[in-house]
Amino acid sequence: MKKGKFGILLCFYPIAAFAAVILNSALSAAALVAAAIFIEKDEWAGRQTLQAWMAAVIVAFFRGLSQAVDRLFYIPVLSSVLSAAAGILSFLVYLAALVLSILCILRVSKDGEANFPLLSSLAYRVYGKMRPRPAPVQYTYQPMQQPGAYPYPAPNGEPVPPQPPQQPYAPPVYAPQNGQAPQYEYTPPMNPTQPVPPVPPAGQPAQPPQNPPQASAPSEPSSFE
Numbered sequence: 209m210k211k212g213k214f215g216i217l218l219c220f221y222p223i224a225a226f227a228a229v230i231l232n233s234a235l236s237a238a239a240l241v242a243a244a245i246f247i248e249k250d251e252w253a254g255r256q257t258l259q260a261w262m263a264a265v266i267v268a269f270f271r272g273l274s275q276a277v278d279r280l281f282y283i284p285v286l287s288s289v290l291s292a293a294a295g296i297l298s299f300l301v302y303l304a305a306l307v308l309s310i311l312c313i314l315r316v317s318k319d320g321e322a323n324f325p326l327l328s329s330l331a332y333r334v335y336g337k338m339r340p341r342p343a344p345v346q347y348t349y350q351p352m353q354q355p356g357a358y359p360y361p362a363p364n365g366e367p368v369p370p371q372p373p374q375q376p377y378a379p380p381v382y383a384p385q386n387g388q389a390p391q392y393e394y395t396p397p398m399n400p401t402q403p404v405p406p407v408p409p410a411g412q413p414a415q416p417p418q419n420p421p422q423a424s425a426p427s428e429p430s431s432f433e
Contacts, residue, residue, distance in 0.1 A: 209319055212248040221253045222316040225260030226309040232271070232302075234264040255331040256316050259324040260309070262331075267305050274298040 210218045221244040228236040241261045244253040274294035277287070312322035322328065332339045 210250075212250065212253075218244075218248065218250055218253045219316050219319060221248070222256030222260060222322060223313050225257040226263075226313050226316075226322070229260050229264045229267065229305055229309045232264070232267060234261070234268045237261040237264040251335060252319075255328075255335065256312075256322045258331040258334060259312070259322050259327040262327045263305050263309065263324060267302050270294075270298040270301045 212218050221240050225237045225240040228234070228240065237257070237260050241254070241257040244250060244257045248254075274291070274297070277291045277294045308324055312324055316322050329339045
């Protein structure tokens with residue numbers, strides 16, 4: 209944490225200024241702004257205390273508006289309705305300032321930006337600067353991997369190394385023997401209804417197959433009258 213000229217932590221000024229917002233003390237917040245800008249002359253502390261002072265002024269304005277409604281409008285029914293609406297609006301504004309001030313105190317206690325909504329940009333403009341915008345997130349494109357290249361976890365928890373993709377099946381090519389292409393013998397299909405002729409021994413001619421005897425059709429019985 210940084211310290212100022214008098215040995216006081218610079219985060220003390222914005223913390224005390226946002227505490228003044230909670231306590232509805234706009235004058236205390238203004239005194240802390242003057243101390244941070246003109247005495248400490250620190251830009252960071254000046255911007256944070258400016259946000260707290262502007263928040264305190266807004267809360268004081270709506271609180272004074274709710275009190276001025278009863279004095280300006282003296283109509284029995286309308287004045288009561290306007291006063292109730294102004295009181296509810298003032299309470300909601302104070303509640304929002306209370307919650308945001310607590311968040312800002314937590315941020316500035318770590319030497320960070322208060323980032324009070326809408327008031328943070330105004331504080332930068334007082335110093336003639338623009339509020340820096342967050343850098344856009346850049347997404348990197350990753351090409352798709354081939355199937356089988358994802359390291360799936362093994363049962364024991366260790367990643368399995370990627371396997372190379374499978375190649376399509378190619379039929380084997382036989383090399384010719386003695387410089388000649390392989391000879392393939394043609395085997396005619398066999399008829400299961402005809403018996404296979406016996407193979408004659410070497411040196412004897414083959415005999416033609418004999419047709420099996422055909423069964424005679426059964427004769428019809430003669431009828432006797």
